[in-house]
Amino acid sequence: MLLIHLNATDERPIYVQIADQVKFAVASGVLRTGDLAPSVRELSKQLLVNPNTVSRAYRELQGEGVLELVRGTGLQVTSTAPEACRTVRRELVRSRLRSAIEEARRSELDPAEIESILREEWAKGNGRAKPTMGGA
Amino acid sequence: MLLIHLNATDERPIYVQIADQVKFAVASGVLRTGDLAPSVRELSKQLLVNPNTVSRAYRELQGEGVLELVRGTGLQVTSTAPEACRTVRRELVRSRLRSAIEEARRSELDPAEIESILREEWAKGNGRAKPTMGGA
Amino acid sequence: MLLIHLNATDERPIYVQIADQVKFAVASGVLRTGDLAPSVRELSKQLLVNPNTVSRAYRELQGEGVLELVRGTGLQVTSTAPEACRTVRRELVRSRLRSAIEEARRSELDPAEIESILREEWAKGNGRAKPTMGGA
Amino acid sequence: MLLIHLNATDERPIYVQIADQVKFAVASGVLRTGDLAPSVRELSKQLLVNPNTVSRAYRELQGEGVLELVRGTGLQVTSTAPEACRTVRRELVRSRLRSAIEEARRSELDPAEIESILREEWAKGNGRAKPTMGGA
DNA sequence: GTGGTCTAGACCACC
DNA sequence: GTGGTCTAGACCACG
Numbered sequence: 001m002l003l004i005h006l007n008a009t010d011e012r013p014i015y016v017q018i019a020d021q022v023k024f025a026v027a028s029g030v031l032r033t034g035d036l037a038p039s040v041r042e043l044s045k046q047l048l049v050n051p052n053t054v055s056r057a058y059r060e061l062q063g064e065g066v067l068e069l070v071r072g073t074g075l076q077v078t079s080t081a082p083e084a085c086r087t088v089r090r091e092l093v094r095s096r097l098r099s100a101i102e103e104a105r106r107s108e109l110d111p112a113e114i115e116s117i118l119r120e121e122w123a124k125g126n127g128r129a130k131p132t133m134g135g136a
Numbered sequence: 137m138l139l140i141h142l143n144a145t146d147e148r149p150i151y152v153q154i155a156d157q158v159k160f161a162v163a164s165g166v167l168r169t170g171d172l173a174p175s176v177r178e179l180s181k182q183l184l185v186n187p188n189t190v191s192r193a194y195r196e197l198q199g200e201g202v203l204e205l206v207r208g209t210g211l212q213v214t215s216t217a218p219e220a221c222r223t224v225r226r227e228l229v230r231s232r233l234r235s236a237i238e239e240a241r242r243s244e245l246d247p248a249e250i251e252s253i254l255r256e257e258w259a260k261g262n263g264r265a266k267p268t269m270g271g272a
Numbered sequence: 273m274l275l276i277h278l279n280a281t282d283e284r285p286i287y288v289q290i291a292d293q294v295k296f297a298v299a300s301g302v303l304r305t306g307d308l309a310p311s312v313r314e315l316s317k318q319l320l321v322n323p324n325t326v327s328r329a330y331r332e333l334q335g336e337g338v339l340e341l342v343r344g345t346g347l348q349v350t351s352t353a354p355e356a357c358r359t360v361r362r363e364l365v366r367s368r369l370r371s372a373i374e375e376a377r378r379s380e381l382d383p384a385e386i387e388s389i390l391r392e393e394w395a396k397g398n399g400r401a402k403p404t405m406g407g408a
Numbered sequence: 409m410l411l412i413h414l415n416a417t418d419e420r421p422i423y424v425q426i427a428d429q430v431k432f433a434v435a436s437g438v439l440r441t442g443d444l445a446p447s448v449r450e451l452s453k454q455l456l457v458n459p460n461t462v463s464r465a466y467r468e469l470q471g472e473g474v475l476e477l478v479r480g481t482g483l484q485v486t487s488t489a490p491e492a493c494r495t496v497r498r499e500l501v502r503s504r505l506r507s508a509i510e511e512a513r514r515s516e517l518d519p520a521e522i523e524s525i526l527r528e529e530w531a532k533g534n535g536r537a538k539p540t541m542g543g544a
Numbered sequence: 545g546t547g548g549t550c551t552a553g554a555c556c557a558c559c
Numbered sequence: 560g561t562g563g564t565c566t567a568g569a570c571c572a573c574g
């Protein structure tokens with residue numbers, strides 16, 4: 001079962017958050033070609049969100065060729081989706097990181113300080129096995 | 137004289153961009169306690185923006201205690217602003233970076249790959265004088 | 273349904289009157305946590321006021337944590353609002369009374385006379401059920 | 409020498425605060441018929457206020473017959489001023505108290521609570537010799 | 545349907 | 560000159 005977590009403080013539209021997470025699920029193999037996405041009703045109930053919102057997320061995903069409608073059955077992950085989502089995922093991640101970094105630069109905060117923040121935040125979520133960034 | 141530059145591609149509202157840049161100016165000492173912010177009319181002319189929009193930015197800044205109204209004179213940088221703006225700036229930068237990094241993790245992209253993206257993007261904007269991140 | 277009454281003779285801006293009355297409504301339980309404030313358009317129609325004016329009142333209320341935006345739905349009374357509004361109301365009332373009294377004192381009018389004015393004005397609006405102030 | 413104290417948090421225009429306090433000074437005998445009001449320059453220096461502001465206060469006072477221009481000398485307290493100011497003072501005090509009380513009522517705060525606030529605030533500034541309000 | 549943003553322009557009070 | 564308030568109305572994103 002697909003787990004999607006909405007972040008109320010996230011300023012991005014809910015439907016974008018949903019669509020992105022579906023893409024992530026496809027990229028990481030949680031959803032595979034031929035799998036059905038959760039029904040609009042089910043997911044909307046689970047997320048306590050208006051069905052229109054889920055619907056819109058799915059519409060976007062159809063537009064991007066990630067899901068396709070199989071009449072009488074539901075929305076199925078396409079055969080091209082996994083590959084595409086892996087690429088998309090990389091670019092999504094990159095673009096968000098880039099824009100955050102760019103904005104940090106625009107703030108005219110001391111670059112050294114930005115870098116130290118970056119290191120701290122990156123280190124935070126890493127188990128002791130992965131403290132590579134920043135080295136020594 | 138305070139230089140503010142609007143970025144049309146920036147998705148944030150104009151008034152937020154203005155307010156943030158004023159805060160950054162205060163944080164970096166370009167505007168000091170007691171200085172007057174550029175007048176609403178002047179700044180609106182300079183930015184080719186409606187006076188109401190500038191006004192709104194300034195109102196937010198009053199609400200945050202960065203500016204205070206001196207009747208008939210203009211909006212003055214408060215005595216508490218510089219310190220506050222420095223903190224705010226740091227936290228603003230940190231929180232944006234953090235949320236981008238958190239989402240990257242949620243994407244279940246290989247952490248090593250995230251780290252490499254991070255390094256690349258950070259390196260991009262740095263002159264050759266500052267290639268420290270990532271170390272040796 | 274929330275009843276708001278604008279007072280043309282009141283020197284305070286319309287948007288402040290609206291915001292205050294919403295706070296009072298929350299304080300007195302007419303609006304409860306989770307309730308939606310009247311929509312901007314609806315209230316603006318009811319009060320014969322520009323939607324922007326209502327909007328501004330609501331924006332202040334968001335800034336004070338009384339209302340929060342539920343995207344596509346409306347503005348909801350927050351969980352912390354009722355308690356906060358009760359406190360705010362009390363302090364608002366107190367501070368207005370205090371400053372009026374302080375100024376009365378600064379006028380060097382005979383204190384006995386001030387007190388008699390106070391009693392008169394307080395008595396004015398009280399039904400016969402509440403003539404307690406000033407004792408006997 | 410006339411002591412005037414401006415209250416920055418007071419929302420009333422500065423010129424009104426000045427004019428009112430001059431009237432209070434006349435009412436209480438600090439300034440008497442024939443006395444000269446402090447010069448515009450002197451008072452503006454003392455209050456750290458724009459001379460125009462003092463000027464405007466004096467203009468109002470001339471309009472109300474409290475001061476009159478004696479050419480080459482300054483602004484003199486008129487013969488009718490003391491009597492007039494005593495009346496005006498009473499009405500000023502009353503009207504501010506009244507409007508504060510009216511607003512308290514509009515807040516729908518429990519009247520008993522308003523009354524208790526009123527008593528507290530009134531008691532605050534009274535020496536032990538004058539705890540009359542509210543009786544026992 | 546909801547609110548948010550922005551423009552244009554009027555009017556006012558204050559200094 | 561300064562900012563504040565308000566109106567009128569357009570456009571957009573979200574649900």
